Amino acid sequence: MTHPAEEQTFEKPATAAYPISELISQRWSPRAYSERSVDRYLLAQLFEAARWAPSSSNEQPWAFFIAEKGTEGWQKLFDTLVPFNQDWVKLAPVLVLGLARKNFAGNGAPNRHALYDLGQAVGGLLAEATALGLSVHQMAGFDPDRARVALHIPDNYELGAAMTIGYPAKAEILPDGLRARELAPRQRHPIESFVYEGDFGKPAQFPPSR
Numbered sequence: 001m002t003h004p005a006e007e008q009t010f011e012k013p014a015t016a017a018y019p020i021s022e023l024i025s026q027r028w029s030p031r032a033y034s035e036r037s038v039d040r041y042l043l044a045q046l047f048e049a050a051r052w053a054p055s056s057s058n059e060q061p062w063a064f065f066i067a068e069k070g071t072e073g074w075q076k077l078f079d080t081l082v083p084f085n086q087d088w089v090k091l092a093p094v095l096v097l098g099l100a101r102k103n104f105a106g107n108g109a110p111n112r113h114a115l116y117d118l119g120q121a122v123g124g125l126l127a128e129a130t131a132l133g134l135s136v137h138q139m140a141g142f143d144p145d146r147a148r149v150a151l152h153i154p155d156n157y158e159l160g161a162a163m164t165i166g167y168p169a170k171a172e173i174l175p176d177g178l179r180a181r182e183l184a185p186r187q188r189h190p191i192e193s194f195v196y197e198g199d200f201g202k203p204a205q206f207p208p209s210r
């Protein structure tokens with residue numbers, strides 16, 4: 001990871017039950033952001049990573065609205081966030097909204113994988129961000145109707161998650177209520193609880209971790 005020393009912050013790697021790559025284990029969703037802006041070139045790298053995601057029929061149905069702090073776009077998107085999110089997002093230098101075109105460009109037919117594909121594009125963006133020392137925190141906590149109007153989003157686009165992008169900072173800069181969450185351990189269900197084999201709900205068996 002490439003944080004400068006003054007931003008060296010507490011990291012929350014996954015307590016993985018099986019070995020996984022650093023790009024996956026190091027990613028997490030902080031709420032404390034440094035005021036440092038994100039170079040446009042790095043932003044381009046993030047969306048380049050998103051661009052190379054797989055998608056159904058290679059439709060690439062994703063779109064992103066991006067806004068840097070201090071711009072009208074940032075304020076418009078910020079205003080749609082629920083107060084809980086506004087409390088910490090106010091520190092973040094970049095705000096993004098993920099969108100998915102619900103119909104195929106060629107024939108207009110519904111594309112039921114559009115949001116799925118957007119999610120994969122964001123997954124690639126997350127991995128790239130981790131590699132570049134950037135943090136991303138996604139949010140469902142915003143008013144989609146208000147965002148649609150404020151950002152002039154056409155009806156054939158579904159709104160995915162909003163997200164912050166920036167450099168993580170120390171948890172101490174957060175208000176009291178959020179600081180404890182920032183420091184809390186990360187929790188996940190075990191793989192046996194969601195990987196099935198033989199019948200739905202029947203846990204797949206795996207060898208013990210080595």
Ligand SMILES: Cc1cc2nc3c(=O)[nH]c(=O)nc-3n(C[C@H](O)[C@H](O)[C@H](O)COP(=O)(O)O)c2cc1C
Nearest residue numbers: 027028029030031085137138139140141142161186
């Ligand atoms: C679609 C989506 C919506 C989310 N919405 C919010 C949100 O509105 N506010 C928030 O603080 N975190 C939000 N999160 C962050 C999750 O709470 C977080 O990813 C989860 O607790 C796992 O933590 P980790 O990302 O640090 O591993 C959201 C994450 C996703 C993927």
